[in-house]
Amino acid sequence: MADKILNKIYVKVWRQNSPKAKGRFETYTVENISQGTSFLEMIDILNDQLILGGKDPIAFDHDCREGICGMCSLYINGHAHGPDTMVTTCQLHMRRFNEGQTITVEPWRVGAFPVIKDVMVDRTAFEKIQQAGGFVSVNTGGVPDGNTIPIFQDDAEEAMDAAACIGCGACAATCKNSSAMLFVAAKVSQFAKLPQGQVEAKRRAKAMVAKMDELGFGGCTNTGACELACPKSISIAHIARLNREYLVAKLSD
Amino acid sequence: MSILNSNIPEGPISQKWSNHKAKIKVVSPANKRKLEIIVIGTGLAGASAAASLSELGYNVKAFCYQDSPRRAHSIAAQGGINAAKNYQNDNDSVYRLFYDTVKGGDYRSREANVHRLAEVSPNIIDQCVAQGVPFAREYGGLLSNRSFGGVLVSRTFYARGQTGQQLLLGAYSALNRQIGAGGVKMYTRHEMLDLVTIDGKARGIIARDMVTGEIKRFGAHAVVIASGGYGNVFFLSTNAMGCNASASWVCYKKGAFFANPCFVQIHPTCIPVHGSQQSKLTLMSESLRNDGRVWTPRKLEDAEKLRKGIIGPNDIADADRDFYLERRYPSYGNLVPRDVASRAAKERCDAGFGVNSEGKAVYLDFKYSIERLGRSTIEKRYGNLFQMYEKITDHDPYKEPMQIYPAIHYTMGGTWVDYNLMTTIPGLYAIGEANFSDHGANRLGASALMQGLADGYFVLPYTIGDYLAGEIMVPKIDTNLPEFIEAEKGVTTKLEKLFNIKGKTPVDHFHKKLGHIMWEYVGMARNAEGLTKAIKEIQELRVEFYKDLLVPGEMKNVNPELEKAGRVADFIELGELLARDALNRNESCGGHFRVESCTEDGEAKRDDENFAYVAAWEFKGVDSVPVLHKEDLVFETIHLTQRSYK
Ligand SMILES: Cc1cc2nc3c(=O)[nH]c(=O)nc-3n(C[C@H](O)[C@H](O)[C@H](O)COP(=O)(O)OP(=O)(O)OC[C@H]3O[C@@H](n4cnc5c(N)ncnc54)[C@H](O)[C@@H]3O)c2cc1C
Numbered sequence: 052m053a054d055k056i057l058n059k060i061y062v063k064v065w066r067q068n069s070p071k072a073k074g075r076f077e078t079y080t081v082e083n084i085s086q087g088t089s090f091l092e093m094i095d096i097l098n099d100q101l102i103l104g105g106k107d108p109i110a111f112d113h114d115c116r117e118g119i120c121g122m123c124s125l126y127i128n129g130h131a132h133g134p135d136t137m138v139t140t141c142q143l144h145m146r147r148f149n150e151g152q153t154i155t156v157e158p159w160r161v162g163a164f165p166v167i168k169d170v171m172v173d174r175t176a177f178e179k180i181q182q183a184g185g186f187v188s189v190n191t192g193g194v195p196d197g198n199t200i201p202i203f204q205d206d207a208e209e210a211m212d213a214a215a216c217i218g219c220g221a222c223a224a225t226c227k228n229s230s231a232m233l234f235v236a237a238k239v240s241q242f243a244k245l246p247q248g249q250v251e252a253k254r255r256a257k258a259m260v261a262k263m264d265e266l267g268f269g270g271c272t273n274t275g276a277c278e279l280a281c282p283k284s285i286s287i288a289h290i291a292r293l294n295r296e297y298l299v300a301k302l303s304d
Numbered sequence: 305m306s307i308l309n310s311n312i313p314e315g316p317i318s319q320k321w322s323n324h325k326a327k328i329k330v331v332s333p334a335n336k337r338k339l340e341i342i343v344i345g346t347g348l349a350g351a352s353a354a355a356s357l358s359e360l361g362y363n364v365k366a367f368c369y370q371d372s373p374r375r376a377h378s379i380a381a382q383g384g385i386n387a388a389k390n391y392q393n394d395n396d397s398v399y400r401l402f403y404d405t406v407k408g409g410d411y412r413s414r415e416a417n418v419h420r421l422a423e424v425s426p427n428i429i430d431q432c433v434a435q436g437v438p439f440a441r442e443y444g445g446l447l448s449n450r451s452f453g454g455v456l457v458s459r460t461f462y463a464r465g466q467t468g469q470q471l472l473l474g475a476y477s478a479l480n481r482q483i484g485a486g487g488v489k490m491y492t493r494h495e496m497l498d499l500v501t502i503d504g505k506a507r508g509i510i511a512r513d514m515v516t517g518e519i520k521r522f523g524a525h526a527v528v529i530a531s532g533g534y535g536n537v538f539f540l541s542t543n544a545m546g547c548n549a550s551a552s553w554v555c556y557k558k559g560a561f562f563a564n565p566c567f568v569q570i571h572p573t574c575i576p577v578h579g580s581q582q583s584k585l586t587l588m589s590e591s592l593r594n595d596g597r598v599w600t601p602r603k604l605e606d607a608e609k610l611r612k613g614i615i616g617p618n619d620i621a622d623a624d625r626d627f628y629l630e631r632r633y634p635s636y637g638n639l640v641p642r643d644v645a646s647r648a649a650k651e652r653c654d655a656g657f658g659v660n661s662e663g664k665a666v667y668l669d670f671k672y673s674i675e676r677l678g679r680s681t682i683e684k685r686y687g688n689l690f691q692m693y694e695k696i697t698d699h700d701p702y703k704e705p706m707q708i709y710p711a712i713h714y715t716m717g718g719t720w721v722d723y724n725l726m727t728t729i730p731g732l733y734a735i736g737e738a739n740f741s742d743h744g745a746n747r748l749g750a751s752a753l754m755q756g757l758a759d760g761y762f763v764l765p766y767t768i769g770d771y772l773a774g775e776i777m778v779p780k781i782d783t784n785l786p787e788f789i790e791a792e793k794g795v796t797t798k799l800e801k802l803f804n805i806k807g808k809t810p811v812d813h814f815h816k817k818l819g820h821i822m823w824e825y826v827g828m829a830r831n832a833e834g835l836t837k838a839i840k841e842i843q844e845l846r847v848e849f850y851k852d853l854l855v856p857g858e859m860k861n862v863n864p865e866l867e868k869a870g871r872v873a874d875f876i877e878l879g880e881l882l883a884r885d886a887l888n889r890n891e892s893c894g895g896h897f898r899v900e901s902c903t904e905d906g907e908a909k910r911d912d913e914n915f916a917y918v919a920a921w922e923f924k925g926v927d928s929v930p931v932l933h934k935e936d937l938v939f940e941t942i943h944l945t946q947r948s949y950k
């Protein structure tokens with residue numbers, strides 16, 4: 052079965068030449084797009100058109116194009132990663148759009164993620180949070196056999212649920228407070244569910260939350276918007292766990 | 305006599321690594337602090353190496369082109385990682401993993417390297433568990449295993465369908481700890497564009513800051529290439545968009561030999577190409593072949609009706625379905641190795657039995673296992689893959705068979721390294737998919753992750769000391785030396801050249817053209833005539849590229865088109881070498897199938913007499929023919945036999 056063709060769509064996209072430059076929206080017409088095309092392939096086609104027309108193509112982040120590396124971003128028609136659920140922008144297909152539609156494409160709008168160019172943003176802040184405590188302090192070698200400590204299957208599964216976070220930033224981009232709580236909670240929660248993570252649990256929760264605050268992410272007011280936007284369905288139950296971990300850590304100060 | 309010295313240690317195979325470790329030199333902690341190492345890439349290989357080297361006390365500078373080390377393409381690996389733990393008590397052992405890998409590689413890998421890989425494999429699992437990698441567990445709390453194609457034991461560890469992600473996040477966390485502690489300086493969005501050698505030794509790199517466009521120099525006492533594979537030379541592959549060969553390629557041009565470029569793995573179960581605008585291909589895990597049956601219609605007229613959309617797969621009765629893998633390979637059936645399954649699919653489609661509008665797809669059908677096991681069992685096993693398939697194709701694989709077709713997936717070839725993982729340039733190392741070492745002509749499933757982490761955690765941190773022990777008197781490398789200035793100038797000139805062509809054709813068009821040539825003549829079935837033609841067409845493409853390329857934007861700003869142009873320029877040269885290597889190797893082995901070398905019933909035929917060697921190519925200039933050096937493969941432990949899956 053062949054996919055339907057969209058004869059004409061309009062792409063209204065944020066253009067900004069550099070971090071300090073003033074940005075603006077520009078609208079482009081794209082013709083003849085198969086609905087089987089992915090959203091980013093549609094942008095590829097638009098970019099080809101721009102280049103051939105002597106214009107600068109739209110800079111956007113992407114890499115794996117299969118929903119796992121977390122590189123792609125984009126706020127599409129008011130939704131992080133677009134109107135489909137449980138997918139990243141790179142997995143979004145043109146089936147979700149209609150003939151003649153205007154599609155608005157913006158970068159993540161988070162203070163801690165400054166625009167680099169067009170819809171490409173700088174997520175170094177996420178790196179700094181991970182460097183502050185997102186690890187178990189073991190060196191290579193000299194560790195016990197993998198089966199020394201049995202782990203409840205349910206705990207391992209829950210740890211895996213949390214560990215599925217791809218670090219895309221959609222949670223912070225969706226949150227009205229620009230909070231990175233879901234992202235931080237995912238890491239803290241993964242380790243909280245595993246015996247290997249216990250030793251440093253208190254230090255980790257405190258260090259990661261402190262770093263998040265320091266970098267200018269907002270506080271969490273439990274709106275739950277992040278969970279809905281998250282392409283990996285990371286649950287806000289992890290935020291509750293992070294809060295518990297954090298409280299315990301603070302109490303023992 | 306070959307000038308290649310593989311430095312394989314003396315002694316029986318099971319003693320070689322221990323003997324070697326006992327003999328190689330060690331650098332004192334005080335001296336480690338004075339030494340610098342550059343690591344290019346932060347996938348499983350690079351991240352594990354950078355973290356481990358920093359833990360030892362070396363000063364590490366790590367580079368990746370993405371905005372975070374966590375996004376390296378290792379993240380996309382689905383199925384699992386092998387290790388000879390024998391947790392299942394099914395008589396697995398280091399020897400068996402070693403044997404399976406050598407056999408699976410169709411006897412074109414180096415025994416000593418493979419044995420070491422098998423030896424260190426159990427440590428990898430321990431390390432990952434200690435880091436908090438959430439591997440799948442049994443009810444009793446112990447680690448769970450699954451089996452993979454081509455082997456008889458259950459030795460694959462996994463974390464749902466996201467094993468690569470979890471292993472990489474483990475290595476990334478170790479790396480982050482070192483970045484936080486100051487032992488690793490991380491350069492994200494930096495692309496290595498040249499290697500700097502001084503007096504024949506690797507001493508640094510030139511990189512472009514992909515945000516500002518600035519060209520920068522970095523010095524070190526050793527350089528490690530962990531930049532992944534070159535599958536994107538085919539344009540369409542299961543690799544990420546940015547995967548490239550440029551880091552390896554500039555090393556090749558500076559004197560590092562490139563080995564077995566023609567050994568490329570084509571994975572049988574990928575979602576077929578649709579239309580002409582597709583940018584990449586998506587893998588459907590090998591594990592699906594455990595429960596899916598592969599078929600095409602038995603009658604040509606049915607295939608025709610399917611292609612036109614007049615009938616659907618469910619309209620074809622069982623008797624009219626040709627389960628060609630089960631027919632041709634009764635003992636392995638749908639679980640034949642990747643190369644065999646891929647060629648069989650191509651054979652059916654070439655014969656006119658392809659089922660999608662392009663005629664380039666076969667069915668992978670779960671109807672039978674759903675009938676046998678129930679939908680919920682299949683959902684538990686493959687739910688996420690089925691969802692991914694449906695999102696991409698808009699078809700429900702619970703209701704009708706998946707369409708699949710082979711696609712480029714992995715590259716066994718790569719930079720030549722000796723037993724220490726050092727290239728032919730002293731002080732330059734290559735690890736992970738970037739080197740050629742352990743998989744011969746075909747890689748077994750779940751073994752790439754194992755190799756990347758083995759190299760980074762447990763091999764390189766030992767072997768690099770042997771070289772660096774001789775460098776302790778060398779002061780911090782001065783990046784104002786003429787060699788650095790010259791290399792930087794070279795990079796700037798190369799970029800300016802690309803930028804100033806100001807032709808009419810954007811880079812993707814050239815990349816697609818290259819991909820077509822590669823897939824057509826250097827793909828699943830190769831012959832001398834086609835390969836010769838490919839070499840000629842690639843050379844012509846290169847000329848056209850430098851005449852008509854159009855790179856928009858600015859040099860000193862974010863410029864993805866400029867990045868791509870540099871990569872494609874290198875891919876064009878690499879494509880030619882790949883075809884040359886394939887032309888030279890007039891035998892069929894593993895993923896390399898020469899039509900001239902097959903049995904009467906069309907199966908691959910190896911030629912051990914003439915080709916039991918590693919082909920290591922030496923660069924002699926872009927317009928000159930490279931020189932072939934042969935490293936003879938000596939099999940002391942394993943007896944060579946023809947593979948059969950009938
Ligand atoms: C879809 C898919 C599924 C797979 N599934 C499995 C599986 O189940 N089991 C298995 O064992 N194997 C699997 N493989 C293979 C395996 O994932 C890879 O071979 C392996 O992860 C490669 O790791 P690496 O560290 O060598 O390279 P990569 O992970 O590719 O990392 C390359 C790194 O180099 C950097 N880099 C590249 N070029 C430059 C440059 N010029 N300058 C600076 N940095 C650069 C990148 O930024 C990146 O950090 C799969 C592969 C794919 C594509």
Ligand code: SF4
Nearest residue numbers: 216217219220222281
């Ligand atoms: S929690 Fe979800 S939305 Fe936030 S970074 Fe992780 S995957 Fe993205």
Ligand code: FES
Nearest residue numbers: 114116121123141
């Ligand atoms: S490009 Fe990797 S998740 Fe979208």
